[in-house]
Amino acid sequence: MTAPINSPYNSPHNSPHNSEESDADAFEWVRTWGTSPQAPDNSVTLIEPFENATLRQVVRVSGGGRRIRIRISNEYGTAPLTVGAARVAIADSDGGVHGVQEGSGQAVTFSGKLTTTVPTGAPILSDPIDLPTPALSRLTISLYLPERVDTCTCHGTFHALGWIIPGDATALASVPTNAAPLPAQALITAVEVLPDTPTKAIAVIGDSRVDGIGSTPGADRRWTDLLAERLSARGGQPLCVVNQGIGGNRMLADGIGTAALARFDRDILATPGLGHVVIAVGNDLVFSFAPHTEETAGFLAMFPGAPVTVDDIIAAHLQLAARARAHGAKAYAATIAPYGGTDMYSPEGDKAREQVNSWIRTSGAFDGILDFDAVWRDPADPTRIRSDLHMGDCLHGNDAGYEALAKSIDLSLFD
Numbered sequence: 001m002t003a004p005i006n007s008p009y010n011s012p013h014n015s016p017h018n019s020e021e022s023d024a025d026a027f028e029w030v031r032t033w034g035t036s037p038q039a040p041d042n043s044v045t046l047i048e049p050f051e052n053a054t055l056r057q058v059v060r061v062s063g064g065g066r067r068i069r070i071r072i073s074n075e076y077g078t079a080p081l082t083v084g085a086a087r088v089a090i091a092d093s094d095g096g097v098h099g100v101q102e103g104s105g106q107a108v109t110f111s112g113k114l115t116t117t118v119p120t121g122a123p124i125l126s127d128p129i130d131l132p133t134p135a136l137s138r139l140t141i142s143l144y145l146p147e148r149v150d151t152c153t154c155h156g157t158f159h160a161l162g163w164i165i166p167g168d169a170t171a172l173a174s175v176p177t178n179a180a181p182l183p184a185q186a187l188i189t190a191v192e193v194l195p196d197t198p199t200k201a202i203a204v205i206g207d208s209r210v211d212g213i214g215s216t217p218g219a220d221r222r223w224t225d226l227l228a229e230r231l232s233a234r235g236g237q238p239l240c241v242v243n244q245g246i247g248g249n250r251m252l253a254d255g256i257g258t259a260a261l262a263r264f265d266r267d268i269l270a271t272p273g274l275g276h277v278v279i280a281v282g283n284d285l286v287f288s289f290a291p292h293t294e295e296t297a298g299f300l301a302m303f304p305g306a307p308v309t310v311d312d313i314i315a316a317h318l319q320l321a322a323r324a325r326a327h328g329a330k331a332y333a334a335t336i337a338p339y340g341g342t343d344m345y346s347p348e349g350d351k352a353r354e355q356v357n358s359w360i361r362t363s364g365a366f367d368g369i370l371d372f373d374a375v376w377r378d379p380a381d382p383t384r385i386r387s388d389l390h391m392g393d394c395l396h397g398n399d400a401g402y403e404a405l406a407k408s409i410d411l412s413l414f415d
Contacts, residue, residue: 027194027195027196027197027198027199028194028272028273029069029192029193029194029272029273030063030065030192030193030194030195030199030200030201030240030272030273031190031191031192031201031203031240031242031271031272031273031274032061032062032063032064032065032068032191032192032193032201032240032242033059033060033061033062033190033191033240033242034189034190034191034203034242034243034244034267034271035155035185035188035189035190035243035244036155036189036244036245036246036257036263036267037073037075037076037123037153037154037155037189038076038153038154038155038156038246038256038257039076039151039153040076040151040152040153040154040184047152047154047182047183047184047186049148049149049150050145050148050149050152050164051145051146051147051148051149052145052146052166052167053144053145053164053165053166053167054142054143054144054145054164054165054166054167054168054169054170055142055143055145055162055163055164055165055182055186055187056140056141056142056162056163056165056169056175056179056182057140057141057142057160057161057162057163057182057185057186057188058091058138058139058140058141058160058161058162058218059138059139059141059160059188059191060136060137060138060139060160060220060225061133061135061136061137061138061139061191061193061240062135062136062225062228062231062232062239062240062241062242063135063193063195063199063201063228063232063238063239063240064132064133064134064135064136064137064193064195064238065132065133065193065194065195065196065199066130066132066133066193066194066195066196067128067129067130067131067193067194068088068128068129068131068133068139068191068192068193068194069125069126069127069128069129069191069192070086070088070108070125070126070129070141070188070190070191070192071123071124071125071126071188071189071190071191071192072118072123072124072126072143072187072188072189073118073123073124073153073187073188073189074118074119074120074121074122074123074124074153074187075121075122075123075153076121076151076153076154077118077120077121077149077151077152077153078120078150078151079120079149079150079151080117080118080119080120081117081118081120081145081149081187082115082116082117082118082145082146082147083110083115083116083117083118083143083144083145084115084144084145084146084147084168085107085114085115085142085143085144085168085170086107086108086114086126086141086142086143086144086170087105087106087107087108087141087142087170087171088105088106088108088129088131088139088140088141088142089101089104089105089106089139089140089173090104090131090133090137090138090139090140091137091138091139091140099173099174100140100173100174104131105171105173106129106130106131108126108127108129108141109126109127110124110126110127111127112127123189128194133193135228135232135238136228136229136232139191141188141191142169142170142172143170143187143188144167144168144169144170146168152186152187153186153187153189154184154185154186154187155184155185155189155246156184156185156246156247156256156257157184157185157208157211157212157213157245157246157247159211159212159215159217159218159220159222160185160217160218161217161218162181162182162185162186163175163179163180163181163182164179164180164181164182165178165179165180166178190242192272193240195238197237197238198237198238199237199238199239199240199273200237200238200239200240200273200274200275200276200414201239201240201241201242201271201272201273201274201275201276202227202239202240202241202242202275202276202277202278202414203242203244203267203268203271203274203276203277203278203329204224204241204242204243204244204245204277204278204280205244205245205260205263205264205267205268205277205278205279205280205281205320206243206244206245206246206249206278206279206280206281206334207245207246207247207248207249207250207280207281207282207283208245208246208247208248208249208283208395208396209245209280209282209337209372209396209397210222210223210224210243210244210245210280211243211245211246211247212224212225212243212245212397212402213247213391213396214390214391214393214396214397214398214401214402215397215398215399215402216399219399221399221402221403222243222402223397223402223403223405223406224241224242224243224245224406225241225243226402226403226405226406226407227241227406227409228240228241229406230406230407230409230411231411231414234411236415237415239275239276239414240273242271244267244268245280248283248302248303249281249283250281250283250284250287250303251281251283251284251313251316251320252284252305252308252312252313252316253284253303253304253305253308255283255287255302255303255304255305256302256303260279260281260316260320261316261319261320264320264323265323268324269323269324269327269329274327274328274329275328275329275330275414276329276330276332276413276414277320277321277324277329277330277331277332278332278333278334278370279317279320279321279331279332279333279334280333280334280370280372282336282337282353283303284308284312284313284316285308285310285313285336285349285352285353285356286339286344286349286353287300287303287344288307288308288309288349288352289307289346289348289349289352290343290344290345290346290349291343291344291346293343295343296343296344299343309352310352310355310356310359313352313356314356314359314363317333317360317365318365321333321365321366330367330368331365331366331367332366332367332368332369332370332413333360333365333366333369333370334360334369334370334371334372335356335357335360335361335369335370335371335372335373335374336353336356336357336372336373337372337373337375337376337377337385338350338353338373338376338377338378338382338383338384338385339353339383339385339394339395340381340383340384340385340394341384341385341394342393342394342395344395345383350383357373367413368410368413370405370408370409371408372405372408374408375404375405375408376389376390376397376401376404376405385397385401386401388400388401389401389404
């Protein structure tokens with residue numbers, strides 16, 4: 001049977017026959033980088049409407065492969081999204097600010113075409129791209145948006161590097177002087193690789209401490225980034241680490257981002273190559289027991305719904321673990337780290353946190369535990385994070401804090 005003219009298999013860069021074996025005979029696709037889509041609301045740094053502009057973003061993959069594909073999301077868009085051109089390359093040693101590796105640039109196609117329109121409310125997956133990509137490589141991904149985009153599906157905590165460049169700048173090797181900083185992750189939600197050896201993905205669902213608030217932007221210093229480095233250095237079966245944290249996220253109710261129970265299928269279970277799931281969401285109890293004061297009123301207004309109990313949180317953990325195992329993945333839970341010293345702190349909330357942590361440690365409900373509470377708590381005051389491990393707000397880690405979390409993880413959990 002002859003392939004249609006617009007088939008991705010007729011593209012010289014995307015034909016599976018350029019490789020020694022076809023995709024059907026190769027190992028399966030695995031997600032190597034991801035971020036959770038969000039609506040551009042008051043919880044996300046404002047992104048102005050785009051028109052006749054190129055968005056250039058840098059992302060670091062965790063595991064490598066010989067081919068890649070890119071997922072673009074218009075899930076929270078209010079109109080069809082037109083991509084006029086797209087290009088990907090491996091960034092140079094400075095992370096893509098001044099250039100890309102010579103010869104690595106490739107046009108990104110969609111069903112064999114250089115342009116595409118993403119329907120309102122939908123994602124789109126690119127054609128496979130023949131671009132050998134080593135583990136821990138940084139990719140530059142450029143999207144040209146010729147038409148006005150008023151509502152941009154994005155991710156609010158932007159730890160990578162990104163720029164807005166006038167016109168179609170997809171072919172530029174370096175960022176021009178007229179580029180403006182991009183304030184949030186925009187449109188790109190995943191990179192997947194076709195590996196040369198069997199590879200599995202560790203998908204982490206979490207809140208701001210997973211999303212890495214407090215770590216150095218553009219430096220890949222979240223604990224998930226550092227875990228990927230440790231796993232890569234260890235050798236053995238390759239493992240990708242996919243961060244699906246949203247700052248302010250809750251398990252049971254929406255607020256900042258869709259609730260973890262509601263987004264779990266999309267953000268975690270739909271992960272290609274999924275082998276392991278880490279549950280690390282701790283905000284429900286914090287917000288439920290937070291004192292309602294003049295200082296906290298505005299923030300807490302972003303989190304509607306009835307307060308939750310310890311039993312509610314335990315039930316939510318059990319639900320996520322059961323759903324992960326139903327998809328053939330192992331399930332892990334992280335204990336909830338301290339938050340004393342913040343405006344959200346209350347003795348009742350801290351007692352509930354300790355009860356949940358005790359259950360996580362002793363219930364036997366998980367295939368493994370990541371005891372982040374034990375790593376961060378101050379021995380002199382277990383309600384607080386050690387002063388050298390938080391960013392100064394008594395809530396989020398600094399680079400040293402996230403490094404301590406990553407180093408505490410027993411890598412044999414993922415064997």
